[in-house]
Amino acid sequence: MAMTGVLRPGHVQLRVLDLNESVDFYSNVLGLIETGRDAMGRVYFKTWEERDHHSVILRQADNAGVDFFAFKVDSDATLAKLEKDLNAYGVATKRIEAGDLLETRERVRFTLPTGHDIELYAHKTAIGNEMGELNPEAWCANAEKGIAPIRLDHALLYGPDIEKAQAIFTDVLGFFLVEHIALDDSQDLAIWLSCSTKAHDIAFVRHPEPGKLHHVSFLLETWEQVLRAADIMSMNRVSIDIGPTRHGVTRGTTIYAFDPNGNRFETFCGGNYAYPDQKPTKWTMDEVGAAVFYHDRKLNDRFLTVVT
Amino acid sequence: MAMTGVLRPGHVQLRVLDLNESVDFYSNVLGLIETGRDAMGRVYFKTWEERDHHSVILRQADNAGVDFFAFKVDSDATLAKLEKDLNAYGVATKRIEAGDLLETRERVRFTLPTGHDIELYAHKTAIGNEMGELNPEAWCANAEKGIAPIRLDHALLYGPDIEKAQAIFTDVLGFFLVEHIALDDSQDLAIWLSCSTKAHDIAFVRHPEPGKLHHVSFLLETWEQVLRAADIMSMNRVSIDIGPTRHGVTRGTTIYAFDPNGNRFETFCGGNYAYPDQKPTKWTMDEVGAAVFYHDRKLNDRFLTVVT
Amino acid sequence: MAMTGVLRPGHVQLRVLDLNESVDFYSNVLGLIETGRDAMGRVYFKTWEERDHHSVILRQADNAGVDFFAFKVDSDATLAKLEKDLNAYGVATKRIEAGDLLETRERVRFTLPTGHDIELYAHKTAIGNEMGELNPEAWCANAEKGIAPIRLDHALLYGPDIEKAQAIFTDVLGFFLVEHIALDDSQDLAIWLSCSTKAHDIAFVRHPEPGKLHHVSFLLETWEQVLRAADIMSMNRVSIDIGPTRHGVTRGTTIYAFDPNGNRFETFCGGNYAYPDQKPTKWTMDEVGAAVFYHDRKLNDRFLTVVT
Amino acid sequence: MAMTGVLRPGHVQLRVLDLNESVDFYSNVLGLIETGRDAMGRVYFKTWEERDHHSVILRQADNAGVDFFAFKVDSDATLAKLEKDLNAYGVATKRIEAGDLLETRERVRFTLPTGHDIELYAHKTAIGNEMGELNPEAWCANAEKGIAPIRLDHALLYGPDIEKAQAIFTDVLGFFLVEHIALDDSQDLAIWLSCSTKAHDIAFVRHPEPGKLHHVSFLLETWEQVLRAADIMSMNRVSIDIGPTRHGVTRGTTIYAFDPNGNRFETFCGGNYAYPDQKPTKWTMDEVGAAVFYHDRKLNDRFLTVVT
Structure with a gap:
């Protein structure tokens, strides 16, 4: 109870037309921090304040838009329960295997009637924000890099x-x-x-x-x-x-x-x-x-x- | 799940030495809005943004301090469950009858090992914030009355x-x-x-x-x-x-x-x-x-x- | 030397189509303070921070726009000198008698090649800002009246x-x-x-x-x-x-x-x-x-x- | 007239005990921009917005404090006039030769009854702020370097x-x-x-x-x-x-x-x-x-x- 179950937006995968130009934009203008690239060529970012491995993924594609938007849930048990509840509600789900996204375990994906793919997942590696968890300063240099x-x-x-x-x-x-x-x-x-x-x-x-x-x-x-x-x-x-x-x-x-x-x-x-x-x-x-x-x-x- | 159970701090009852002086202070300096007085002489306040009937109660007393601090929970069922869970955890609870505080239904009170009285309750009359729930303006005159x-x-x-x-x-x-x-x-x-x-x-x-x-x-x-x-x-x-x-x-x-x-x-x-x-x-x-x-x-x- | 001669914009006279509506707007929306009305029906305003009697004058007219824009100068000597200098420069000037505007002594008016009437004046009654000149508070209630x-x-x-x-x-x-x-x-x-x-x-x-x-x-x-x-x-x-x-x-x-x-x-x-x-x-x-x-x-x- | 004569504080020379530590502080914490060092070992700084060559000079010394505080005046004629006026007022002045401070022409120095050395000068090389004078951006990277x-x-x-x-x-x-x-x-x-x-x-x-x-x-x-x-x-x-x-x-x-x-x-x-x-x-x-x-x-x- 209190704050449990679905916690927050965890990541979004965006389609971009020119990956290099977009990486430059998301890094230097928006000011996100690149945290990895995968075998598919996707580029991962987080903000200076976020603690999990990434929140934005860019994928080179022929048209712009959003591939999927995901929410983090509080536990594997919640993930399993929500999967079952979605199915019972008539919403088909699909498990995406751990590792498909860097540092992210299994995701449960479903398509909304609006045509959007939504994902739930319970685990993504916490790499920490840039101030750390011991006697942190109020902010850090990357808080002023770009937006x-x-x-x-x-x-x-x-x-x-x-x-x-x-x-x-x-x-x-x-x-x-x-x-x-x-x-x-x-x-x-x-x-x-x-x-x-x-x-x-x-x-x-x-x-x-x-x-x-x-x-x-x-x-x-x-x-x-x-x-x-x-x-x-x-x-x-x-x-x-x-x-x-x-x-x-x-x-x-x-x-x-x-x-x-x-x-x-x-x-x-x-x-x-x-x-x-x-x-x-x-x-x-x-x-x-x-x-x-x-x-x-x-x-x-x-x-x-x-x-x- | 998501945001359920205990929702938020709902009210605090403070002891004050001079009620009139304190009402003036909480109204005109802190800028709370008086919403009622009860038979015990207690004075009730809310902020301009809060929707429930009150969040601060002043009680005239011989010494300053806090009488109790309360959390709103999301339902009667949660209130009953938490009461039972507290008892099972070895924490004695007491029901305060509806109406003891203005516009507030039953509260469950318990004393922490730190010596503080904490309350849970599920219902307090929603009187709305000052902008209303239909096409509201961004803020209102009382947002600039005192602090x-x-x-x-x-x-x-x-x-x-x-x-x-x-x-x-x-x-x-x-x-x-x-x-x-x-x-x-x-x-x-x-x-x-x-x-x-x-x-x-x-x-x-x-x-x-x-x-x-x-x-x-x-x-x-x-x-x-x-x-x-x-x-x-x-x-x-x-x-x-x-x-x-x-x-x-x-x-x-x-x-x-x-x-x-x-x-x-x-x-x-x-x-x-x-x-x-x-x-x-x-x-x-x-x-x-x-x-x-x-x-x-x-x-x-x-x-x-x-x-x- | 240092800050002398022409000091600052001192007043503007605006033409308005509906005086009452405009007075309401300049008072309650823009948040100026009405300081007087003259025999011509003009209404005078100042900001809460300004010290001289007025900075905005509204005049009822058939078309909107600006009648004149004025600068305060530091002394009668400066006023006389600038009047002479303007004339020497080929700019005709006209003296407007003291009292034509409330609490304002003689003004020197001239028309710019752009078609605007500009005025200079050396004296307007200082009525003080709202905090006063002795141990003032940082601001006052009128600092939050309208804009x-x-x-x-x-x-x-x-x-x-x-x-x-x-x-x-x-x-x-x-x-x-x-x-x-x-x-x-x-x-x-x-x-x-x-x-x-x-x-x-x-x-x-x-x-x-x-x-x-x-x-x-x-x-x-x-x-x-x-x-x-x-x-x-x-x-x-x-x-x-x-x-x-x-x-x-x-x-x-x-x-x-x-x-x-x-x-x-x-x-x-x-x-x-x-x-x-x-x-x-x-x-x-x-x-x-x-x-x-x-x-x-x-x-x-x-x-x-x-x-x- | 208007804004003439003495314009503004132009520079201050401060005594510091450890020049290297102080240069680091004024550069990286206060966020000034070093613009030069002279043969005496003094280090010159300006802010990112200032246009003249320097406004702060640090001098290594055995005790902290201020050597002199200077005002820029609008012309050589003003400098000469103020020098004469000071002397006429009974204040002794001294000319410091051009080049004694980097990129700065002659200064007129006098000592106040309070014991402080004050300087006037008319010329210091304008090196421009960091945005330039042609279609400037609103600010630049150095506006976020240190304070x-x-x-x-x-x-x-x-x-x-x-x-x-x-x-x-x-x-x-x-x-x-x-x-x-x-x-x-x-x-x-x-x-x-x-x-x-x-x-x-x-x-x-x-x-x-x-x-x-x-x-x-x-x-x-x-x-x-x-x-x-x-x-x-x-x-x-x-x-x-x-x-x-x-x-x-x-x-x-x-x-x-x-x-x-x-x-x-x-x-x-x-x-x-x-x-x-x-x-x-x-x-x-x-x-x-x-x-x-x-x-x-x-x-x-x-x-x-x-x-x-």
Whole structure:
């Protein structure tokens, strides 16, 4: 009880068009730390603050987008139980063998009705953050290398049947709905789900095409770090979608920008905390602009259309 | 699973020497919102962001200190289960009837080996935060009334036998150890425990006298809000113990100050997030100064001696 | 010597279409303090930090825009000398009698080749800021009423012949060029001029129509205050042009927004300091986007076209 | 007129006990950029933002302290005029030949009644800040090397006869009094003087021993940079005197700390702006604590006694 079961987003595998250019971007502009490369040529990264071996994996491919998004669970027992529960709920799962990803044991993969592959796993080698676990300093030099986010925070995925994805997350995996934008009385345009006290661990927007990525989000500690991130984007001629600004949903501050492959990423800060006993916050379509971009109170064209 | 069981600190009852002066302080300087008074004369408060009816209760008494510190759990079933588990663990519990605290149903109370009364409860009336749950604004006027913290965050309690308290929290209530200061190889000076992804939901320091309060902590959103809090303290001639500064433990920023009764409180910001799969951070006595006050790297005299 | 002669922007008179609505906006959204109304019905404001009687004057009119922008000089002797110097330079001046503006002695007015009326004056009643001059607190309640800027900072004016305006400011009034955007080798698109150590006290953009206002700027102390300003704009449904973002020119952070009459205003923060011995910073047209909006590195349509 | 005459603090020469250790400290902890060494073994530094060749000079000596503090003036004509004015005022001056300091032309030196050597000079080679003067980026990598202040901001000097020093600065050099702490009706404990719109370009505290240095101050851009500075001090085991905190005087935020030689330095942020037409702010001895350390509202022992 308390914080158990599904713990947090653990990794995302992104498809990139030019691996070298992307490695440079994720290393030197976003400021992740490369932790390994595997036989398939995939490149592994973590933030300076994360303790497990990796949270972002880049794979060279012919089209951009997301291969899979994974959550760490607290134990092998939980992994087995959730696998069984998913199957009982009618969700087919597949075991990926240990070692398929570096320093990661067996993963359980399933496909959401939205067309996205989600994974659960219980073990990834803890290599420690850069300050260590004995009398640590408050931060370290790599906290200022590039944008240098704290952690992989969440992803926003676009696809159909988001209510079915929501049901799997809430009925089986223990997530709860934190906020939603209601299209009308019967269905939502967008949902934000949490398995923790974060404002969201994963989110979905209804979209006709399955399996699309709107953005992967990385956490920054302060609004001043958001400004610094925007500055670094400008210095590196990164294409900014919008920001710095604030979301109405979660109240977090944000920049949306694009990696060299057109995958949108977010540098996110703040946001409400959430607990499962609280009533979800509802946004209606007349305020959808404020829900997404609080200051402008209107969507830009790209929010609902540009995905990878 | 995920976030279940014990959710968060739900309320603290503090003893104050002059109720009127204290109500003024908690309302206008700390910036809490009064939500009720009961037949015993107790005064109830919540922050502008909290949704449940209250998180701080003031009781007029002859000596300052803490009466009890309570955690909200996710359901009646959890409450019953934890009550049974506590008893099975050898911890006596007592049911406090619904309505003893305003808008709060039955509570289960037990006394820690450290001498502190801890409570669990499953229901308190949700009166909502001030922005509401439908198309909310980012914040509201009361977010700038006095110091105006986000939430009751945690408490640091002083007493003997802290390892026995730790065992109850980790073995029965699902908490995990996040950081600790080791006195030597066999025992700790201080422990920080979480039931969530917060850096701490409760903490203890070893101390000969039981049942003492070091501080109750309130969360601020930014380091600039910490400065604002210090300014407001100065304008109101609040006695500041230390700060603005940073803790080594949790990496959070902080001010310790005293309410008019000598009860220490903290305005706290930031801090690491924590998960139960991460190795606890260990501090040794040669770095105890940095652990507590990161910038000065030495304790002030009051840290280990001034409690209520 | 040192800081003498022309000291700073002292007041701006703006035309508004609906005085009551505008007074509400400047009082409660922008957060200025009303200090008086005159027989003509004009309404006077100052910021919580300014010491002189007023810095903004609103006048009801049929079209929006700026009537005049004024600089305070250090003495009657300076006023007389500058009047004489302007005349000698071929600039006609007119004395406006004391009392025409509340609490303000004689002003010397002249019209720039850009079509703007500029004023100089030496005396306006000092009514003090709200903290006083004896053992002041760091700030006061009005520092949190609305956006609550520190001061009237500068104006950006649009008109023809900006090089002639520049010559008057630099040759006669003691200003120096801090930054400029070069249209080509022979002329500038925009110039930023300072009479102090500020990054700019007045600025001009070349524009075919004379006497136009791009924006009046108000200073905020921090980037977090810029966020707060954007939030307050959103809460009050203020039309934001762009921001929060950063300028390349001056490196300041900014929001451009519109008052209810369509007059653009800026909430500005930071920015470089400047001294007359430093070489002006030059921007070329291939980087004009970054010069104005550093993060997006491109102008929005409104920057060069929407003026009042 | 406007900003002319004495422009700003231009350099300070500090005595250090161990040059190598001090060079390491000023380079890697404070984050200045070494720009040269001269035949006397002196080492020259500037900040990443300053444009002139140097602002800090370190000289190996047997005791710590300040050799001289210098102001840049706007021209040779001003230098000659001020030299003559000083002499006429009864202050003896001495010309130091061009080249005595690297890249610096002739300086005019005089000794204050407080025992401090002050210099004026009109020319030092402008080597530019690190972003350049053509389409500059907002900042550069060296803005994050060590504490990385923006500029040498001011110095606080201790000595007798501060009213005589004040007279020289105000009557001859064009400075004005911004704030003062009154010991009684007839004399001040401390005075803050400006030649610009800064809250202070130089300050004095009455002290029996002449020629002492309380601190040299370096400007930071934000309160978050003040926190970062304190963190870097902690990481490098720098002895912090006090802070992060706020001054009542100037309202600036601050840390006082000691270089390896015991010379106190300040990392300062914010603070009021000042103009010569504003009435000086007066502090009385009953509020001297708040004047110096606004949050604690009391002096620490070191403020009045520890100088070099």
